Amino acid sequence: MQANPERTGVAWCGSSAATCEFLGVRCRIIAEPDIDPALLAPWHVQVRDFAAADPMLADAWLASLARARQTPQIFVTRRPLATTRCAAVFGYASRRAGAAIVSLAGLDSDSPEQTRRRLQAVITHELGHLAGYRHCRTPGCLMRPAETPAELDLRRLAPCSACRRRRAWPLAAVLLAFCLAASLLLDTAIDRIRNRTQVFRWRADGAKGTLPLEGNEILRLRSPAAAQAAAEALNALYASMSPPPLEVTQTGSDVRVVAGSREVLAMRAVETEGIAPDQFARQWAARMDPLLQGKGPQERGCPACHVTRRGEVLEAMNQRSRWWRLR
Ligand SMILES: [Zn+2]
Ligand SMILES: [Zn+2]
Numbered sequence: 001m002q003a004n005p006e007r008t009g010v011a012w013c014g015s016s017a018a019t020c021e022f023l024g025v026r027c028r029i030i031a032e033p034d035i036d037p038a039l040l041a042p043w044h045v046q047v048r049d050f051a052a053a054d055p056m057l058a059d060a061w062l063a064s065l066a067r068a069r070q071t072p073q074i075f076v077t078r079r080p081l082a083t084t085r086c087a088a089v090f091g092y093a094s095r096r097a098g099a100a101i102v103s104l105a106g107l108d109s110d111s112p113e114q115t116r117r118r119l120q121a122v123i124t125h126e127l128g129h130l131a132g133y134r135h136c137r138t139p140g141c142l143m144r145p146a147e148t149p150a151e152l153d154l155r156r157l158a159p160c161s162a163c164r165r166r167r168a169w170p171l172a173a174v175l176l177a178f179c180l181a182a183s184l185l186l187d188t189a190i191d192r193i194r195n196r197t198q199v200f201r202w203r204a205d206g207a208k209g210t211l212p213l214e215g216n217e218i219l220r221l222r223s224p225a226a227a228q229a230a231a232e233a234l235n236a237l238y239a240s241m242s243p244p245p246l247e248v249t250q251t252g253s254d255v256r257v258v259a260g261s262r263e264v265l266a267m268r269a270v271e272t273e274g275i276a277p278d279q280f281a282r283q284w285a286a287r288m289d290p291l292l293q294g295k296g297p298q299e300r301g302c303p304a305c306h307v308t309r310r311g312e313v314l315e316a317m318n319q320r321s322r323w324w325r326l327r
Pocket of ligand 1: 125129135143145
């Protein structure tokens with residue numbers, strides 16, 4: 001059964017057209033002088049003597065062609081075709097050469113219409129290869145290999161749905177790989193930004209340690225190690241989108257500044273310069289907390305705006321994690 005060309009993607013051009021198109025591949029047909037043009041009607045055909053040997057080695061011959069610049073070429077001959085692997089083939093396509101060669105040898109039937117239909121089946125199959133289709137096992141599919149003319153008679157002039165899906169796959173795979181790569185790059189960029197949020201630094205000052213922030217000393221500690229630990233804890237809170245608030249805990253004389261379950265400061269390691277440790281801790285926590293929560297101090301103008309922006313960022317992160325889960 002011959003499929004309707006209009007619905008199969010095969011464009012049957014008028015005799016005046018120099019090229020034909022099949023599933024996006026525009027091609028030119030070149031036939032040897034002994035080919036009856038009626039067998040290729042309504043395709044427009046250029047007549048040229050091109051065959052060299054008998055039988056022709058199709059793969060070697062196509063490899064010797066200069067690559068067709070734009071329009072793929074279909075060569076039609078009466079000589080039997082072979083390849084370096086196969087003793088006899090009806091046709092052979094080379095995407096590298098941008099060309100295919102098909103033979104009428106073995107296609108002849110008592111009915112010229114049947115011969116014409118077989119030749120169309122071979123040409124359309126090779127055009128399928130040039131369009132990127134591979135062989136298929138589906139009975140009746142255009143891309144199912146044929147060894148006999150009877151098998152050509154069963155061949156439809158369109159690839160089956162499995163062929164179309166397979167051909168669509170590489171594009172889908174490329175898109176998926178692109179999405180994954182973009183996502184990984186985004187993760188790396190986020191990590192980099194996170195690592196740059198080392199807002200709190202520490203400095204050794206003799207046997208002591210200090211925490212400077214934009215030129216001001218915000219804390220003086222009894223040892224460089226204590227200063228380092230405090231800076232690390234504060235940086236971790238700063239890098240968190242929603243850090244728990246700073247709180248002061250007291251057990252006997254042991255006063256600490258904590259955020260959730262994380263210890264930020266043990267007041268015994270802090271130089272309070274005469275101020276009671278619990279009072280110092282409360283004042284310090286009250287000064288630092290807006291900075292950790294809003295990522296900027298109140299007097300810098302816009303803590304509300306910082307907080308609003310934070311809401312937007314949180315919403316965007318939620319969206320993104322939902323998207324990850326969907327995948
Ligand atoms: Zn094939
Ligand atoms: Zn198929």
